Amino acid sequence: MTIRESLKLHADAAVLLSFVLKKDKAFLFFYPEKTLTKNQKRKFLSLIKKRKAGWPVAYLTGEKEFYGLKFFVNRNVLIPRPETEGLVELLLSEIKDQRSLSILDLGTGSGCIIISLAKTLETNPSSGLWPPSPIGRRKLQTNPKRTELPSPHGRGDGGEGLEFFASDLSTNALSVAKKNARRHKVRIAFKHGDLLKPWKRQRFDIIVANLPYLAKLEDPSTKFEPKKALIAKRQGLALIEKLFKQITLSRPSATLPQRGRGKLKYIFLEMDPRQTAKIKNLAKKYLPNFKTKIFKDLTRRPRFAQITNPKLF
Template identity: 35%
Template sequence: MQRIKSVLRDAADALALVSDSALLDAEILLCLALNKPRSHLRAWPDKPLQPEHLNAFKALLEQRKNGVPIAYITGNREFWSRDFLVTPDVLIPRPDTELLIELSLKLIPTDKPFKIIDLGTGSGIISITLAAERPLAQLSATDFSPAALRIAQLNAEKHHIDNIKFYLSDWFADIPSTKFNLIISNPPYIAEDDEHLQQGDVRFEPRTALSAKEQGLGDIKIIANAARNHLEPYGHLLIEHGYNQLQQVQTLFKNLHYDKVQTYTDLSGQPRVTYGQFTPNDSD
């Protein structure tokens, strides 16, 4: 019978061409097949695998060899130290988006209500994390995909969050008329002809959540323009965008007369989130 150590070694070799973390992927998939934590693999490297476990592992391994992302195989991904349900209906949570959380938490008071909307919530990682970290905040979360919105609702239930209202809406189109203190979004921002859409995990993610017209700026323009009608005076706008869109997004914000426009860098030092504050004038 094959043993854990040798099975993992062979699997890592098989995944080397499709993954930058081949051994980790193999360990995660074997844990899934065994229904055991990774510590089990460390503690019992010479333990023989039962045929049913080996067959289950081989089936999972075949999916990964075909490029299916680990998060879609396992059905979950960690974000801000919480575990979220993930399906091919939603984007896979990425560490870069935690920058949105860091910036938001600096703006949201801990001792009083604060109205927030998360546009294009997907799996709900942004709205649910903010709702959990700021229980007094009143959140709304939108998505135009019923399937994605259902995943977000399931994640809210999983984490016992009750201060979010979910809306099936294309950006602001179908939300109640109200004003927010903070509008936040991680919208589609990849150009429709970008070659990266044909590479890696991105090939399996929902295209509508990834790419936008106007070289990836179409949805950002819609949100930034409409947000002025939905922000309280001196409210805040935070939008995640591509590393190569800094100048275009800053120019957009400034042309729309947002104040204090600033772009923040992600974990890799790349421009990733732009901030603007809505200061009304006599014409607003």
């Protein structure tokens, strides 16, 4: 079987063949008459069979690009979505010149959100690259103001600088996130546990979370992904409400201290567009002193909730 013949088998054949041959797509078109070895042919046809059965390309290649970075993925984690890049952009646009922040990513999965934040914030703002990825240069529909970002000098001792934390209920997902953190050479403190429970003695300025928010699976292509990373009870709102409760019940010395660094400033959430009113009502119920603002994604649908403590600004 030649490369030319291989490319006719499926719309995603070029991606899968590049993966098998460990060559870029340009190679395929420069050498269409190259013959695959027996092992290459066997592996390629196996991937094509799985792809025709509905397997996502990311699970077949073990890789997915997010915010200009390549992430390792497997069936233990949700495949990073392009729309979630808007959550990263929103957070970056809001922190502005704040040089001392602790950021916690709950339900981190592959780690794509917290790693993208850490990698972006480690870029020297004087270089003029903001955000550094091509996708990141696109603006949200709300058109947030472009601004320079703080230069991180995280000390890990509560002093001035940027510190990054992440947790997940799945130990298998945490293994993937840790692998990605090592790949991108960022320092992130990971813990295993349920939302804020592993962090009872820690304080954070920002909580970001892309928690399961679907009431049921609606897209057949998601059947290969972990259901626990997609579906939540109470019409998809169970975990978001649980998070709000945990924040409310946190002691003043923990998540909501009275003074000093670590007083919660922002909560950033991804949501189902149909949950807009319910998210606002839950935030008002559990965090009455906070202000909720909804942002649209690039398809102009409500997608992100920014919940802000106005007393700190």
